Amino acid sequence: GAVVSQHPSRVICKSGTSVKIECRSLDFQATTMFWYRQFPKKSLMLMATSNEGSKATYEQGVEKDKFLINHASLTLSTLTVTSAHPEDSSFYICSATDTRGGVDTQYFGPGTRLTVL
Amino acid sequence: DQQVKQNSPSLSVQEGRISILNCDYTNSMFDYFLWYKKYPAEGPTFLISISSIKDKNEDGRFTVFLNKSAKHLSLHIVPSQPGDSAVYFCAASGAGNMLTFGGGTRLMVKP
Numbered sequence: 001g002a003v004v005s006q007h008p009s010r011v012i013c014k015s016g017t018s019v020k021i022e023c024r025s026l027d028f029q030a031t032t033m034f035w036y037r038q039f040p041k042k043s044l045m046l047m048a049t050s051n052e053g054s055k056a057t058y059e060q061g062v063e064k065d066k067f068l069i070n071h072a073s074l075t076l077s078t079l080t081v082t083s084a085h086p087e088d089s090s091f092y093i094c095s096a097t098d099t100r101g102g103v104d105t106q107y108f109g110p111g112t113r114l115t116v117l
Numbered sequence: 118d119q120q121v122k123q124n125s126p127s128l129s130v131q132e133g134r135i136s137i138l139n140c141d142y143t144n145s146m147f148d149y150f151l152w153y154k155k156y157p158a159e160g161p162t163f164l165i166s167i168s169s170i171k172d173k174n175e176d177g178r179f180t181v182f183l184n185k186s187a188k189h190l191s192l193h194i195v196p197s198q199p200g201d202s203a204v205y206f207c208a209a210s211g212a213g214n215m216l217t218f219g220g221g222t223r224l225m226v227k228p
Contacts, residue, residue: 034160038216044153046160059160091215104157105126106204108218 003027004096006109013084014117020080021112023050023094029074030096035067038091038111050077084116120144121209123219130226136194138222140207143188147209151216152181152192155204164205165192197226 003026013019023033033050048069049057056069068080077096081088093111097104122141130136140150148169153161167174167181167190174181180193194201204223208216 036160044161044163044216093216106155106206106221108206110217111215113215 004094004107004109006092006094006112008112009110010113010115012115012117015085016083018080018082019084019114020078021092021094021114023077023079023096023109025075025096025098025107028096028098028100030077030098031074032097033071033077034095034097034106035069035077035079036093036095038093044093047079052077081114084114086116089114089116119220120147121207121217121219123205123207123222125222126220127223127225130197130224132199132226132228133196136192136197136201136224136226138192138194138205138207138224140190140192140219141188142190142209144209144211144217145188146211147217148212149210150181150183150190151208151210152179153206153208154201155206155221161206194224197224199226199228202226 005024007022031052035047037045037047046059047062050069050071052071052074058064071077091111091113094109095106120143151166152164154164155161165176165179165181167183172183183190202225204221206221207219210216
């Protein structure tokens with residue numbers, strides 16, 4: 001199946017710094033990517049929909065100035081956590097939509113564990 | 118190598134009948150398993166979960182079965198309804214709580 005990668009897989013940063021997480025579709029082009037925040041053991045919260053060539057669509061309650069999303073190419077979306085705080089520590093997962101064959105198929109990345117000290 | 122696999126990309130079921138979605142995993146360290154339901158253009162929503170200390174968990178029309186020896190879990194929906202038509206993802210979690218997702222199964226419930 002199609003592969004979606006995330007980089008880095010783990011990152012530790014100091015409070016107040018910014019962290020960039022990359023999401024790449026490796027063997028297909030994705031006009032739409034999604035960014036999620038995973039809470040322990042259960043919930044997967046959709047943060048935003050990343051659209052290639054246009055602004056991201058943020059879900060209610062997600063600060064767009066804090067979580068900057070850039071979908072500059074058909075294979076890459078980036079999530080930048082600006083001025084990170086310890087409460088931003090979480091797993092961040094992306095997914096990409098493969099529209100080949102006329103059927104939308106969602107592929108998830110392996111996730112990025114962010115720890116803010 | 119995929120650690121969580123959903124070998125059926127799609128499943129078609131008649132309304133009122135049972136839908137059975139299957140998921141296999143390879144990592145014996147996984148101890149918590151979840152099923153998510155996803156509609157187009159939306160994020161996945163949590164459906165039901167099961168801990169590795171159990172072999173069955175039921176919530177209304179949804180039942181998840183876990184066979185640890187076979188490293189296999191399944192989601193049963195009965196009776197199936199047209200509104201159940203969506204993509205279903207299984208996910209597994211181990212130490213560190215990170216989720217690993219399967220590739221999804223598209224369920225179509227026909228009226």
